[in-house]
Amino acid sequence: MKKARFVTLLVVLLLVVSVFSITVQAKTTLRWWAPNWTEAQAEKIAAAFEAQHPDVDVQIEFQSWEGMHDKILVALKGGNPPDVINVAISWNVPYAALGLLRSLDEHVGKELIKSDFFPGPWNTAVYNGSLYGVPYRSESIGMFYNKEMFREAGLDPSRGPDTWDELLEFSKKLTVDKDGDGEVEHYGFGLVGDEPNNVMARLLPMIWQNNGAILNDDYTKSELASEATIEAVRFYTDFYTKHKVAPKSTITNNGREVERLFANRKVAIMYTGQYAIPPLQQDAPDLEFGTGVLPKKYNRRSMLGGWNIVIPKAAKHPDLAWEFIKFFVQPENMAAYTVTFPALKEAAEYPRFDDPLLTNFLKQLEYAQANPTIPQWAQIEKVVLNEVQYILLGRKTPEKAMQDAARQVDEMLNY
Amino acid sequence: MKGLLKPLHYRKEVKAVDKARPKRFAPRKRRMDAGARTGLIYVLPAVAILALVVAYPLFHDFYLSLFKSRLFPPGLKWVGLGNYIKAIHSPLFWKVMKNTFIWTVGCVSLQFLLGFFAAIVLNERFKGRTLFRALILIPWIVPGVVAASTWKWLYHSDFGMFNEILKQLGIIDTNLMWLGSPELALFALILVNVWKMYPFVMLMILAGLQAVPRELYEAARVDGANIWQGFINITLSQIKPVLVVTLLLLIIWTFNSFTFIYVMTKGGPINSTEVMSMHIYRLGFENFQFGSAASSSVILFGVMLIFTILYLSRLSRED
Numbered sequence: 088m089k090k091a092r093f094v095t096l097l098v099v100l101l102l103v104v105s106v107f108s109i110t111v112q113a114k115t116t117l118r119w120w121a122p123n124w125t126e127a128q129a130e131k132i133a134a135a136f137e138a139q140h141p142d143v144d145v146q147i148e149f150q151s152w153e154g155m156h157d158k159i160l161v162a163l164k165g166g167n168p169p170d171v172i173n174v175a176i177s178w179n180v181p182y183a184a185l186g187l188l189r190s191l192d193e194h195v196g197k198e199l200i201k202s203d204f205f206p207g208p209w210n211t212a213v214y215n216g217s218l219y220g221v222p223y224r225s226e227s228i229g230m231f232y233n234k235e236m237f238r239e240a241g242l243d244p245s246r247g248p249d250t251w252d253e254l255l256e257f258s259k260k261l262t263v264d265k266d267g268d269g270e271v272e273h274y275g276f277g278l279v280g281d282e283p284n285n286v287m288a289r290l291l292p293m294i295w296q297n298n299g300a301i302l303n304d305d306y307t308k309s310e311l312a313s314e315a316t317i318e319a320v321r322f323y324t325d326f327y328t329k330h331k332v333a334p335k336s337t338i339t340n341n342g343r344e345v346e347r348l349f350a351n352r353k354v355a356i357m358y359t360g361q362y363a364i365p366p367l368q369q370d371a372p373d374l375e376f377g378t379g380v381l382p383k384k385y386n387r388r389s390m391l392g393g394w395n396i397v398i399p400k401a402a403k404h405p406d407l408a409w410e411f412i413k414f415f416v417q418p419e420n421m422a423a424y425t426v427t428f429p430a431l432k433e434a435a436e437y438p439r440f441d442d443p444l445l446t447n448f449l450k451q452l453e454y455a456q457a458n459p460t461i462p463q464w465a466q467i468e469k470v471v472l473n474e475v476q477y478i479l480l481g482r483k484t485p486e487k488a489m490q491d492a493a494r495q496v497d498e499m500l501n502y
Numbered sequence: 503m504k505g506l507l508k509p510l511h512y513r514k515e516v517k518a519v520d521k522a523r524p525k526r527f528a529p530r531k532r533r534m535d536a537g538a539r540t541g542l543i544y545v546l547p548a549v550a551i552l553a554l555v556v557a558y559p560l561f562h563d564f565y566l567s568l569f570k571s572r573l574f575p576p577g578l579k580w581v582g583l584g585n586y587i588k589a590i591h592s593p594l595f596w597k598v599m600k601n602t603f604i605w606t607v608g609c610v611s612l613q614f615l616l617g618f619f620a621a622i623v624l625n626e627r628f629k630g631r632t633l634f635r636a637l638i639l640i641p642w643i644v645p646g647v648v649a650a651s652t653w654k655w656l657y658h659s660d661f662g663m664f665n666e667i668l669k670q671l672g673i674i675d676t677n678l679m680w681l682g683s684p685e686l687a688l689f690a691l692i693l694v695n696v697w698k699m700y701p702f703v704m705l706m707i708l709a710g711l712q713a714v715p716r717e718l719y720e721a722a723r724v725d726g727a728n729i730w731q732g733f734i735n736i737t738l739s740q741i742k743p744v745l746v747v748t749l750l751l752l753i754i755w756t757f758n759s760f761t762f763i764y765v766m767t768k769g770g771p772i773n774s775t776e777v778m779s780m781h782i783y784r785l786g787f788e789n790f791q792f793g794s795a796a797s798s799s800v801i802l803f804g805v806m807l808i809f810t811i812l813y814l815s816r817l818s819r820e821d
Binding site: 157281334335336338339344347348351353462463465466469472473476477480482499502 | 570572658659660661677679681682683684770771772773784787788789790791
């Protein structure tokens with residue numbers, strides 16, 4: 088008798104628990120893959136969305152940068168992707184080209200108006216005339232300079248170099264061997280010579296500013312061997328090879344290492360993004376530095392970086408996903424979430440971005456343009472890095488290196 | 503040195519001790535008995551999973567190597583042996599093979615020598631021997647990526663400690679570009695790998711040395727052999743199986759190693775440290791040229807197969 092009673096109690100308990108969990112599961116789950124460097128902001132937005140939609144449970148799965156692209160690709164192809172994903176702008180079009188994303192055309196002109204956004208970011212989500220994502224974060228590199236070193240060199244510390252000529256001239260004055268022992272104390276320009284996308288982010292602006300290009304307009308052939316491009320590449324590498332105003336370690340310095348050199352007062356001028364400001368203020372609080380837009384040649388163009396938010400084609404709750412995106416791209420949410428700048432012009436006017444150090448980066452955004460969004464871009468970056476390293480090592484002239492690069496890129500485009 | 507060339511009767515004694523040891527494997531039976539058959543059934547599930555996880559990707563790799571593959575737009579194009587022919591004609595492929603050869607020979611020989619030396623020293627009894635044995639293991643225990651990141655900073659040409667120390671000692675006067683010069687980079691990486699793996703060699707050889715019966719040395723001493731003769735005829739011949747196995751394992755591991763190169767140089771500068779494993783990774787996961795990556799990995803597999811067969815035949819030949 089005792090045993091039977093125990094068993095019935097257990098069964099009743101199980102029934103109660105299962106009924107309870109079923110009623111709890113009546114909520115719809117919205118799966119969101121977000122980058123893990125903005126965890127706090129993501130949680131806030133999810134909570135706010137859940138408050139507005141009590142029958143929705145937003146389940147965030149945070150992704151780390153290493154391998155993110157491949158992980159998303161596998162999920163998209165695998166048939167059970169999340170409902171909403173944050174992707175880097177250079178991935179948006181390739182994913183769309185594979186037919187893995189939902190088109191948002193039905194919302195264009197209504198909730199999504201092109202002119203509300205900065206021009207560069209919008210185009211990063213467009214493929215074959217249709218919109219496949221909504222940009223939310225936009226950034227571009229800018230210029231940093233060390234005011235103390237400027238003063239010591241007799242330069243005006245209130246502004247950095249404005250043109251290519253000034254950049255070279257200032258760098259020469261700022262490469263100083265104080266005690267004449269043959270060891271340079273600090274170099275003028277922090278040239279980046281390692282890591283493909285770091286080099287490309289600093290070289291491509293110079294190529295564009297000289298009216299050169301990496302690829303032709305319809306991305307079928309490379310323009311690396313054009314006069315304008317070779318001239319720009321020569322200007323870039325000359326800082327190290329000819330004028331010796333860049334550190335000896337250039338070929339092993341990626342963006343982050345140059346930022347560290349800047350923080351340690353080893354270089355006077357560097358090109359990098361606004362994300363370098365907080366670590367700089369933390370590591371070198373008494374370093375007086377200024378920012379500026381990139382020095383220009385014929386124009387001030389620079390490479391656009393950023394992130395878009397997309398809905399996979401096979402998402403389980405596409406309409407709910409759209410509701411979430413609509414919420415996410417509200418100016419106040421976008422302004423709170425982004426680490427750099429929002430892609431919406433209205434959101435960029437929020438007080439958070441009023442910081443005088445940031446105004447120059449915001450100004451640079453007007454000149455920023457995305458790199459060609461073709462799937463072979465990562466390979467092209469690697470080819471260009473290899474050839475640039477040949478030039479830096481003095482083994483090839485800029486002409487020969489770029490001609491070799493052009494040949495390899497053409498081969499790649501016709502694979 | 504004359505003693506080396508004398509035909510030594512200690513060898514006969516060594517062989518006699520060998521024969522006295524019990525044999526490892528029983529002579530083969532012609533038919534499996536019931537016990538063995540049940541054993542086979544127990545092992546079958548594990549073998550089946552292994553077949554799925556190892557054999558299937560392997561054969562898929564062979565298959566893939568016969569195609570040209572693209573991710574955007576996705577597609578496979580039949581090229582037969584085209585990938586292999588392209589590889590043989592590509593100067594980068596041969597540079598990679600050369601790098602892999604230098605990397606393997608450099609790493610294995612230095613690891614072996616250093617580990618051997620350490621094992622011999624640590625085989626003697628002295629105060630603090632246990633402590634030293636534990637400390638020497640540290641390189642092997644440290645996770646590869648942690649070690650690689652730390653070494654990368656030590657090697658930094660402007661901020662690194664190595665350049666600082668060498669300059670203070672007066673050995674160099676300008677900073678060396680450890681990871682930045684195509685000539686030095688591979689050597690710098692070899693040093694790191696040697697540091698990481700020599701404890702393993704030491705462990706294996708130490709175990710072998712400890713298993714050498716002391717009576718042999720005593721017998722040799724009674725007969726008037728000096729230390730060098732004892733070393734050559736007793737030590738070396740006794741631990742020869744251990745040496746061979748260790749050597750083969752080292753070769754196989756070094757050929758496959760990837761971590762240090764990926765974390766420290768990614769094959770650069772200008773492909774001077776690109777070894778086979780890094781090359782395959784780049785072809786497959788950066789360029790998405792899966793067909794070429796597959797064909798390169800099949801070639802690597804072929805080379806590895808030779809060493810693996812040697813290793814397995816050595817293992818089964820023991821006793």
